[in-house]
Amino acid sequence: MKIAIISITEQGQLISDKLYSNLENNPLILHVQQYHKNVKETIKNIFNEYDCIIGIMASGIMIRSIAPYVNSKLSDPAILLVDDNGNFVISLLSGHFGGANNLTHKIADIIDATPVITTSTDVNNKIGIDSIAKHYYCSLENTGNIKFINRALVDDRKVELYLPSKFSFILTDSVRDSYNIHIDNTLEMIVSEIDGHKVILKPRRLVMGIGARKNIATSKVEHAVLEACKILEVPVDRIDLFATADVKAKEQGILDVMSKYDKILEIVEMSDIKNYENNDISKSDFVMKQFGVKGVCEPACLIVNGDNSELIFKKTAYNGVTIAVSVNNN
Template sequence: MKIAIVSVSDKGRNLALQLKEKLDLDSTIIKVDLFHKNVKKYLKIAFYEYDAVIAVMASGILIRSIAPYVESKATDPAVLNIDDNGNFVISTLSGHLGGANKLTNKIAPLIDAIPVITTSSDVNNKLGIDVLASDLYLSIDNTKEILFFNKAILEGRKLTFTLNPDAEKNYLKSYLQNNTLEMDVSFNCSENVNEDEIIVSLEGHRITLKERKLVVGIGCKRGKSSSEIYEGYKKSLEELNLDESRVNMLASAEVKKDEEGLLELAKILNKPINFVDLDRLKLFESRDIQKSEFVKSKFGIYGVCEPSALITAGFDSKLIYKKTSYNGVTISMAISK
C-alpha cells in the first residue's frame, strides 16, 4: 500500500513525521510520502496516485477537499482522518475494498489513538463480502451487488460459495475459519466455475470473486537451502495473514535459474516459477522498487525480488509486500491489477 499523509498545522506535521517513521518499518507499506499545507492541491494528487490518504486535519477541510473526486467504492482510495492531537483515527472512505478500516486498526495503536469505524458489518461483528475480497486479493465482477450481500450477512442469512471441484481453495476455508468476524456460508462444487473463481450466490443474486495473480518474488545469496528460503517465504505470508495456497507463482531473476534451493522449494510448494530475463529487468522502471547498488555491481540490475515479482504479475501490477530480508533471502510480493 502506498500512503500519502497530508497535514495542515505544524503540530499535524510533527505527527505525520512520527507516523511515517513507524510505517516505514512495515513491509506491507510500500512507501509513505508527506505533504504539508496547500491541502486542495495535495489531496487531489494523493486521491489519484496513492492507495491511501491520511489527512491530519479537521474533518470539514478533508471532506470539502475530496468531495469532487469521490466516485466509487471500487476505485476510491482509502481515506483516514486524524486530528492534530492524534486522539482519533477515523476511517472516512473506502473502509472495505480500499482497506481504510484495516489501515485504521493498524495506525491507531502506533500513535496511541482510538480507532473510529462506522461500517455496519464491522460494528455488528460481521464479515463483509468486500472485506473478504480485499483481504484475499480477489476482484469483484459486480460491485453493485455488494450492498445486497452485506445486508444478507448482517441479517444472518447463509451464502453459497460455489467452487471448481479441482480448486481446493484452502486459503478461503482457512480465512473463514480463522476470521473473528461472522459469515454463514455453505460450499458447492461445479465444473462450470473456473478454477480461479468463487461464485457467491443467494436468491438469484450472485457475485463472482476472481483471484488476482499473486506472485512472490525471491532473491537469495548463492547456496541458500530450500528450508532457509522457505523461512522467509512463510514469514512474509504470515505478515499478510495469507495461506500458502493463495500464492499463484514464484519469480526470480534469470541469474538464479540454477539455484538448487530455489528450484527445490518451487517443487516442494508445487508452484510454477518464472525466471525473468536480465534484459527485461534492466529495462524495467518503477518508482516503488528499492534499488541496490550491490546487486547492480554484480548483475547489472538494481534488484531481483521486487522487479521479478512485478514483471511476472503483469502490466499495471503493484507491490503488496516490499523487499524484506530474511538471513540472506529477500522476499517481495506483487499482485495483478
C-alpha cells in the same frame, strides 16, 4: 500500497512524523509521503495517486477537500482522519474495498488511539463480501449486488459462500459466522449469493519474486517465503507463481522449496530485468555491482506477472534471501 499523510498544525506534524517512521519500513507499504498545510491543493494533486490518504485535521476540512473527487467505493482511495491530539482514527471513505477500516485499526495501534468504524457490517461483527475481496486479493464482478449481500449480513441472514478448496484458508470465525460455507473443488472463483443476487470474486494472480545469495540454505529460503506469506496473511498455496533471475535458476535452496510446495518457478533473463522500468523498484548497490541490474526479486515478480501488475510487498531481506510479491490487476 502508497500512503499520503497530510497535517495542518505543528501538533499534527508530530503525529505525521510518528506515522511516517512506523510505516516507511513496512513491507506492505511501498511509499509514504508527508504533506503539510495547503490541504485543498494537495488533495487535488494526489487524490488518485495514493491508495490511502491520512488527514490529521477536522473532518469538515477533509470532507470539503475530497468532495469534488469522490467517485466510487471500488476505486476511491482509503481516507482516514486523525484528530489533532491523536485520540481517534476515523475510517471516512472506502472502508471495505479501499481497505480503510483495516488501516484504521493499524494506524490507531501505532499512535495508541481509538479506531472509529461506522460501516454496518463491521459494527455488527460481520465481514462484508467486498472486505473479503480486498483482504485476499480478488477482483469483483456484479458489483451492483454487493449491497444485497452486505445488507443481508447486517440483517443477520446467512449468505451463501462457495469456495474453491484452495481458498478454505479464509474461513475465519467471522466468515463462518457470516456465511453458509460450501467447498467446491470444481470452482475457480469465489461466489456469494442471496435471493438470486450473486457476487463473484476472481482471485488476482500473485507472483513471489526471490533473490538469494549463492548456495543459500533451503531452510533460509523456506523461512523467507513463509514470513512473507505471514505478513500478507495468505498461505503459500495462494501464491500462484514464483520468479527469479536466470543467474539464480539453479540455486538448490530455491529449487528445494519449489519442490516441497509443488510450485512453478519462472525464470527471467537478466537482460529483461536490466531493460525493465518501474518507478517502484528499489535499487541494491550490491546487485548493481555484481550483475548490472537494480535488483532481482521485485523486477522478476513484476515481469512474470505481466502488464497491469504492481508490487504489494516490497523487497524485504531475510538472512540472505530477498522476497517481493506482485499482484496482477487485470
